[in-house]
Amino acid sequence: MNNFVFYNPTKILFGKNQIQLLGKEMKSNNVKKVLILAGGGSIKQNGVYDVTIKTLSKEGIESVEVWGVRPNPTLDHANEAIKIARDNNVDAILAIGGGSVIDESKSIAAGFYLDNLWDVFEKKALIEKALPIYTILTLSGTCSEMDPFAVLSNEAEQKKWGMGSPLLFPKVSVIDPSIQMSLPWHQTVNGGIDAISHTMEFYFLGTNEEITISMDEAIINTIIKSIDALQVDSKDYSARSNLAWCATLALNGNSGVALKGGDWASHRIEHGISALHPEVAHGAGLAVVFPNWIKYCASENPAQFKRFAEKIWNCDNIEDAVEKMKSKFRSWSAPTTLRDLNIEKSEIEAIADNALNIGNLGAVKPLTREDVIKILEFSY
Amino acid sequence: MNNFVFYNPTKILFGKNQIQLLGKEMKSNNVKKVLILAGGGSIKQNGVYDVTIKTLSKEGIESVEVWGVRPNPTLDHANEAIKIARDNNVDAILAIGGGSVIDESKSIAAGFYLDNLWDVFEKKALIEKALPIYTILTLSGTCSEMDPFAVLSNEAEQKKWGMGSPLLFPKVSVIDPSIQMSLPWHQTVNGGIDAISHTMEFYFLGTNEEITISMDEAIINTIIKSIDALQVDSKDYSARSNLAWCATLALNGNSGVALKGGDWASHRIEHGISALHPEVAHGAGLAVVFPNWIKYCASENPAQFKRFAEKIWNCDNIEDAVEKMKSKFRSWSAPTTLRDLNIEKSEIEAIADNALNIGNLGAVKPLTREDVIKILEFSY
Numbered sequence: 207m208n209n210f211v212f213y214n215p216t217k218i219l220f221g222k223n224q225i226q227l228l229g230k231e232m233k234s235n236n237v238k239k240v241l242i243l244a245g246g247g248s249i250k251q252n253g254v255y256d257v258t259i260k261t262l263s264k265e266g267i268e269s270v271e272v273w274g275v276r277p278n279p280t281l282d283h284a285n286e287a288i289k290i291a292r293d294n295n296v297d298a299i300l301a302i303g304g305g306s307v308i309d310e311s312k313s314i315a316a317g318f319y320l321d322n323l324w325d326v327f328e329k330k331a332l333i334e335k336a337l338p339i340y341t342i343l344t345l346s347g348t349c350s351e352m353d354p355f356a357v358l359s360n361e362a363e364q365k366k367w368g369m370g371s372p373l374l375f376p377k378v379s380v381i382d383p384s385i386q387m388s389l390p391w392h393q394t395v396n397g398g399i400d401a402i403s404h405t406m407e408f409y410f411l412g413t414n415e416e417i418t419i420s421m422d423e424a425i426i427n428t429i430i431k432s433i434d435a436l437q438v439d440s441k442d443y444s445a446r447s448n449l450a451w452c453a454t455l456a457l458n459g460n461s462g463v464a465l466k467g468g469d470w471a472s473h474r475i476e477h478g479i480s481a482l483h484p485e486v487a488h489g490a491g492l493a494v495v496f497p498n499w500i501k502y503c504a505s506e507n508p509a510q511f512k513r514f515a516e517k518i519w520n521c522d523n524i525e526d527a528v529e530k531m532k533s534k535f536r537s538w539s540a541p542t543t544l545r546d547l548n549i550e551k552s553e554i555e556a557i558a559d560n561a562l563n564i565g566n567l568g569a570v571k572p573l574t575r576e577d578v579i580k581i582l583e584f585s586y
Numbered sequence: 587m588n589n590f591v592f593y594n595p596t597k598i599l600f601g602k603n604q605i606q607l608l609g610k611e612m613k614s615n616n617v618k619k620v621l622i623l624a625g626g627g628s629i630k631q632n633g634v635y636d637v638t639i640k641t642l643s644k645e646g647i648e649s650v651e652v653w654g655v656r657p658n659p660t661l662d663h664a665n666e667a668i669k670i671a672r673d674n675n676v677d678a679i680l681a682i683g684g685g686s687v688i689d690e691s692k693s694i695a696a697g698f699y700l701d702n703l704w705d706v707f708e709k710k711a712l713i714e715k716a717l718p719i720y721t722i723l724t725l726s727g728t729c730s731e732m733d734p735f736a737v738l739s740n741e742a743e744q745k746k747w748g749m750g751s752p753l754l755f756p757k758v759s760v761i762d763p764s765i766q767m768s769l770p771w772h773q774t775v776n777g778g779i780d781a782i783s784h785t786m787e788f789y790f791l792g793t794n795e796e797i798t799i800s801m802d803e804a805i806i807n808t809i810i811k812s813i814d815a816l817q818v819d820s821k822d823y824s825a826r827s828n829l830a831w832c833a834t835l836a837l838n839g840n841s842g843v844a845l846k847g848g849d850w851a852s853h854r855i856e857h858g859i860s861a862l863h864p865e866v867a868h869g870a871g872l873a874v875v876f877p878n879w880i881k882y883c884a885s886e887n888p889a890q891f892k893r894f895a896e897k898i899w900n901c902d903n904i905e906d907a908v909e910k911m912k913s914k915f916r917s918w919s920a921p922t923t924l925r926d927l928n929i930e931k932s933e934i935e936a937i938a939d940n941a942l943n944i945g946n947l948g949a950v951k952p953l954t955r956e957d958v959i960k961i962l963e964f965s966y
Contacts, residue, residue, distance in 0.1 A: 444587065448796045
């Protein structure tokens with residue numbers, strides 16, 4: 207195994223009714239006034255908002271609210287929220303939502319102390335301080351609830367980029383799988399495919415990290431089983447909770463132990479897609495790109511790709527495995543081609559250029575512009 | 587899945603030469619003077635001591651040393667170390683050793699601020715403050731390097747008891763598997779069996795926690811593979827590092843997610859053995875007790891025991907699985923009977939009484955005194 211550092215101080219409160227405990231957690235960390243960040247109004251319909259306000263006020267914690275975080279959250283919205291956070295002198299942020307809301311909350315937490323938030327994404331500034339972050343997760347997938355990373359879209363420059371800092375680990379995250387029971391089907395699927403993809407970004411670098419690799423297989427197999435079960439009964443709590451915890455494990459450090467930081471080419475190609483097509487959900491873009499990345503790169507570390515075929519798809523070669531994977535995604539009504547995403551063939555070069563605009567791409571196989579174009583052509 | 591809380595803030599530096607980074611980590615946390623705690627002199631032979639002193643002095647960190655921690659560490663020795671820690675006004679503890687040394691370091695860290703350390707074990711006092719703990723692990727098994735628990739022997743009262751507090755998570759732990767390459771064979775095996783046992787203490791409570799259960803299977807199977815490989819070549823770094831990380835995962839919270847805190851009857855029965863026979867290594871005692879606990883309790887949660895037989899031992903019933911397990915332990919030269927430990931049949935009742943002296947025993951099956959005696963008779 208390669209050397210590695212493992213560090214993840216986020217406290218997770220997992221399960222039914224755990225939101226009620228959040229006020230106490232925040233009070234014990236001396237939070238007095240919090241910025242609540244959220245997307246649309248769904249948390250007002252499903253009761254999450256009310257329970258949250260109750261646990262905060264029970265502990266005497268004041269709050270100010272910012273709504274309207276979009277899927278593929280934007281720099282502009284984050285900057286507006288930073289202004290409100292400063293004007294109201296908050297001392298913490300509480301993100302209520304999925305990965306988009308939590309990612310934006312990290313940008314706000316860091317940006318609160320910065321002159322120009324985007325500088326961090328451009329690696330022109332360092333995060334030396336950040337507001338403490340609390341989260342209530344409403345959609346499992348990104349693992350933003352238990353990782354130190356954030357992705358943000360700079361619309362003016364058509365850049366969807368990421369950043370991270372140990373200061374951005376959420377302090378406490380609540381994962382109550384029961385509040386995900388009423389999610390639209392495609393959101394459950396997108397979250398699951400995102401989590402499978404996170405695991406795969408590490409997996410294919412495997413050589414002799416037996417424990418990480420076999421845990422990764424446990425994660426991927428459990429996600430597939432859980433989504434299949436939810437397709438039969440979307441209120442299956444056992445499946446919902448296994449899926450939720452798998453999505454957290456897929457990027458909280460465990461799935462990547464000793465795997466050199468991962469590959470991330472598929473994610474970056476997907477960011478190229480959704481930078482140009484903000485209407486494309488991240489998980490949907492990954493469902494299209496990742497199987498074709500596998501097909502294109504399988505000769506690089508053949509033993510590991512063969513193991514993937516055997517342990518996940520119960521077949522003995524990667525071509526069949528990719529077909530089975532696509533067919534599984536289709537059975538979940540996920541897209542598997544760029545056409546399914548309503549993207550034209552003529553856009554492939556622009557997507558490739560966008561994916562490459564942050565520098566070198568890929569670790570299993572370092573990808574040139576031509577490689578990315580071929581993967582996107584496979585995906586068409 | 588049952589509700590659970592996950593929290594583990596220990597930072598792990600894993601791999602070759604990682605000890606060198608420790609001084610910097612301690613300095614960044616403002617450590618000025620540290621109590622170094624160790625067992626015998628092996629760390630002076632294998633170079634670990636020299637590298638440690640070098641990284642500390644490079645950062646200007648002073649140290650005072652306490653040697654002579656025994657396997658099954660004692661209250662008396664911990665109390666002596668607490669006095670030295672106070673007299674020298676240290677502001678942190680650095681444990682260099684296996685579980686015994688790290689467990690004792692936690693007792694010292696808490697006892698530094700207590701009138702009577704043993705009160706914590708008797709649940710008559712609470713830990714409200716503790717010195718920060720740093721560790722350099724020299725023998726994988728207990729996971730004390732990444733958990734908040736400590737076991738200590740009160741020889742005067744013949745009690746080997748445990749305690750825990752979130753304040754006792756080590757701040758930073760170094761796990762360099764290469765320094766374990768020169769361990770005596772039986773220590774490697776004892777550590778591995780301890781780690782398998784930790785995983786099993788949770789596993790048999792499984793019902794619908796698919797991800798935790800399948801990760802636990804990954805841990806147990808990887809440990810077995812790794813010990814087998816080390817029996818062929820004790821310097822196999824890949825096996826050594828997989829074994830080390832498995833031992834950490836077996837009790838750092840991951841293996842027990844949603845499994846109700848575990849069973850722990852086998853551990854408590856083993857503590858009864860080594861309270862009366864301090865010469866018995868913890869892993870050796872577990873090798874004797876656990877297979878017989880399985881045999882005795884298998885009718886309680888039969889589907890899970892059957893799954894264990896299939897996924898770990900490749901057979902379809904638990905009786906065969908237990909025989910395969912014992913035979914595997916014997917192939918590693920581990921003991922599998924009380925006789926192998928030189929314990930007389932006449933001592934069984936005293937061991938049972940000792941195991942029960944802390945209260946109720948067992949979660950898979952709550953055990954009476956008669957149950958414990960039967961398990962120990964099976965073990966004879």
